[in-house]
Structure formats: C-alpha cells, structure tokens
C-alpha cells in the first residue's frame with residue numbers, strides 16, 4: 230500500500246472526526262481521515278444537539294440540510310413516576326443567542342451522511358474507510374507514524390503525519406498510545422435504549438421527558454416524524470436481551486403509547502448501554518491529540534455527549550491550522566486541553582446531577598424531589614445550563630486572557646447576533662479573528678485588522694452586539710475563529726496586536742510533516 234505523508238491525520242469518521250476534518254478543509258489544510266467502516270455506522274446513537282452545536286454545523290456548511298432532518302424540541306421536563314410534571318425547562322425554537330433553535334432532535338446516522346457528503350466539498354481532505362489502525366508511534370518532536378491495514382485486502386502501510394487527531398471513540402488506540410487513562414468520575418448505570426417507529430400520533434409534549442423514579446428511571450423523546458427514543462434504567466439481573474420484542478417492551482412504553490397496539494409500533498433498535506462519566510487524564514502528547522469520546526464520556530441526561538466532541542473539534546482545528554501556517558507558535562496547542570477539559574468536566578458533572586436527581590433516594594428521594602423541583606433554578610450550574618441553556622466559559626489559557634476585572638466576557642462565546650445589514654456575526658467573521666467594538670474606529674485600525682487577516686465588526690448603539698459589550702462592561706472584544714472571546718479591553722487598539730500575523734513567507738504546513746511514506 231503506498232501512502233503519502235500528510236500534515237494532519239484524523240482517526241475516526243464519527244461526528245467529531247468529520248467536523249474536525251471539515252474545519253481543517255475550510256482552512257485548506259491537507260487532511261487524511263481514516264475510519265474502520267466503509268460507510269456511515271447505521272445504528273442510532275446521539276439524538277440531541279443544542280444551539281451552540283447547531284451554530285457549529287452552520288459553520289461546517291450544513292445548517293439547511295440539518296434543518297431538513299431535525300426537529301426543534303420544547304425543552305426538558307422532570308416528571309414523577311406517575312408522569313406528573315415536577316419541573317420544566319423551556320427551550321426556544323426561535324433564533325436565540327446563537328441564531329438557531331436551542332434544542333434539536335435528530336438521527337445520528339443521517340447527520341453523519343450529510344457531514345460526509347459535505348466533506349467532499351473540500352479538496353484538501355480525503356476520507357478513507359475500511360482501514361484498521363494497528364499502531365501509532367511518535368518519536369520526540371518528529372512526525373507521527375500511523376500503521377494501518379486495509380480490512381478487505383489485508384494490505385498494510387504507514388502514513389506519516391505532522392499531527393494526529395484521535396477521534397477514535399471510547400476504546401481509543403490514540404489514548405492508549407499517549408499513555409492516558411480515563412479518570413472515573415463516579416457514575417455507572419446500565420440502561421436499555423429503545424428506538425421505535427410508528428405512523429400513529431403519540432400526542433406527547435415534544436420535549437425530553439425525564440422520569441424521576443428510583444425504581445426505574447426513564448427518558449422519552451420524539452426524535453423524528455416517525456421515530457421515538459426511550460431509555461429505561463435496567464434493574465439488577467435484567468439485560469437488553471429481555472427486551473428484544475414488542476411483547477416485552479410494551480409494558481415499558483405504554484405510559485406514552487397508551488391504547489396503541491404492539492403491531493402499530495416497529496422496533497428500530499434496542500441496545501444496552503452502560504452510562505459512564507469519565508475523562509482522560511491528559512489529552513495531548515507531542516503531536517497526538519484526543520477528541521470526543523476518546524477524551525471524555527458522559528451520561529446522556531442533558532444530551533451533551535456528541536456536542537462535546539464537536540466542541541473539541543472547533544477548539545483545536547483553528548489553532549492547528551494557524552500553527553501549521555506559522556501564524557501561531559506551537560505552544561498554543563496546549564490551550565486545547567487547558568480550555569476544553571474543565572468545560573467537558575463541568576458538563577459531565579451537570580449530566581450526573583440530573584441523572585442522580587432522576588434515580589436517587591428511594592421514596593424519601595421522591596418526596597424530596599417534589600419539594601425541591603420548583604427551586605432547581607437556584608442551583609449554580611443548573612441555572613446557567615438547564616435554565617438559560619448556556620455552557621460554561623472556557624478557562625484561562627494562552628488564548629483566553631484575563632482582563633482587569635477578571636474574565637468577564639473572555640472565554641464565552643460571542644453571540645451570533647444579527648448585524649445592521651441583515652447578516653449575522655458568523656456570516657461576517659467566517660472562521661477568522663474578529664475585533665468587535667462599540668468604540669470609534671480609525672481607518673488605521675481597520676486596515677491593521679484587515680492586514681492581519683481579521684475582520685472588524687462595529688457595534689453601534691441599539692444593536693445586539695452593543696448591548697452584549699455593555700453587559701460585559703467593555704467596549705471591545707477580540708473574538709477567536711471558533712467564536713470564543715479571547716480578551717476584552719476598553720480600547721480596541723489594545724487588542725489589535727493580539728491578532729496573529731499572516732504567515733511569514735517560507736513557513737508552511739509542509740515543514741511540519743517532512744518524513745517518508747512507506
């Protein structure tokens with residue numbers, strides 16, 4: 230097998246790997262994606278993404294296609310075992326802070342199909358399926374060598390890569406290679422996941438139903454025109470095999486399917502999952518990075534598993550592109566783990582909290598839930614994520630700076646706000662650095678931002694961005710290509726110098742992957 234050397238190899242063509250490869254393709258970085266399967270893995274898995282992730286899908290170029298295969302959901306309800314509402318957290322279907330509905334249901338294989346089709350628009354990216362990665366090796370400072378075997382012909386070969394992104398899932402070889410271990414965050418539960426299809430109208434509230442029941446907690450949500458997802462906590466001694474047909478499943482789903490006969494319900498998939506909370510102790514060694522399930526695993530109770538991997542991809546790829554182009558120094562790549570790990574950990578903690586609220590405490594727990602549910606919005610973390618659907622700010626790093634008054638807007642996403650000309654912020658920023666300011670702008674500042682490959686976004690009074698800056702007690706914000714605020718300042722001129730320079734002549738991605746292919 231003859232294989233060439235490439236600047237970046239992405240291992241794994243799930244949503245994380247496909248997102249990473251698409252973003253690298255948008256920067257024109259030559260990228261090889263390697264996957265075990267020839268085509269999309271057909272079984273349903275993730276079913277929900279939020280408006281931050283929808284915004285990222287728009288950046289990938291698939292917002293319209295995603296709208297056609299998804300349905301906005303109304304939010305999250307905590308219910309007691311009689312399905313009485315204990316608490317409700319509404320999500321807007323209108324275009325909020327990020328310009329998209331706040332909760333969206335979909336079928337993962339359909340999303341992967343459209344991400345794969347979209348990848349073909351990027352000539353610098355090649356996707357190669359049906360290959361088994363057998364070894365990954367890196368010597369100090371040198372390129373990474375990826376050994377692979379064609380699963381059909383048995384032919385073997387080696388790819389030499391400047392950087393490798395390990396998007397290779399929970400049983401990651403990339404993780405093993407860098408000697409990382411998963412830290413257990415103390416949550417393990419066995420659940421039955423059931424996907425059914427029906428032409429009948431179940432006439433249920435179209436959001437996520439979380440049944441709090443220490444005996445058998447459950448989740449229900451409609452995920453498509455005909456498709457519905459249930460999850461049931463398995464009792465000790467029970468297995469998915471006990472629920473392979475509609476006769477055994479019917480008693481579980483009847484609270485939602487009511488008078489429907491078993492014949493009106495078609496089983497798409499039943500599977501047993503062990504929900505875990507884990508995070509890798511380190512996410513990088515030299516030129517090899519971990520992303521997605523290779524770096525973190527979360528219970529699904531706030532629907533944030535897949536989104537975490539896409540956030541990883543968005544965080545790392547623009548930095549990698551800038552390093553490969555010589556616009557940023559290599560050490561900024563350490564900011565990937567510094568920023569993403571605490572964020573992933575805090576989302577996992579929140580998922581655990583919801584899971585525990587659903588399952589803990591016996592009858593006393595149920596009584597407590599009834600008492601406490603109306604006050605849940607007062608819990609820190611819950612109030613941000615569950616109530617107003619914001620995720621935490623990124624921690625301080627080489628690329629998230631602290632201003633005089635603390636972090637302020639830094640580390641938060643700039644809203645994808647409407648602009649006076651009818652476009653939105655992301656249309657204008659388009660994957661570049663943006664300097665957003667409500668202060669007066671000189672032609673010299675404008676041309677310096679432009680010369681450095683960035684875009685200047687003015688925020689006149691009365692606009693959403695003006696209000697956002699004012700709430701953040703600042704007049705200027707430097708927004709990174711992934712939409713995160715790097716730093717704020719009262720004077721935009723103070724931020725301009727932080728924009729990376731264009732690549733100096735002679736420095737190119739090729740310099741980082743000199744090595745022979747075999």
Ligand SMILES: O=C(O)/C=C/c1cccc(O)c1
Nearest residue numbers: 277305332437529530531532
């Ligand atoms: O908080 C939300 O809007 C959605 C939560 C969610 C989504 C999917 C699956 C879940 O168990 C929860």
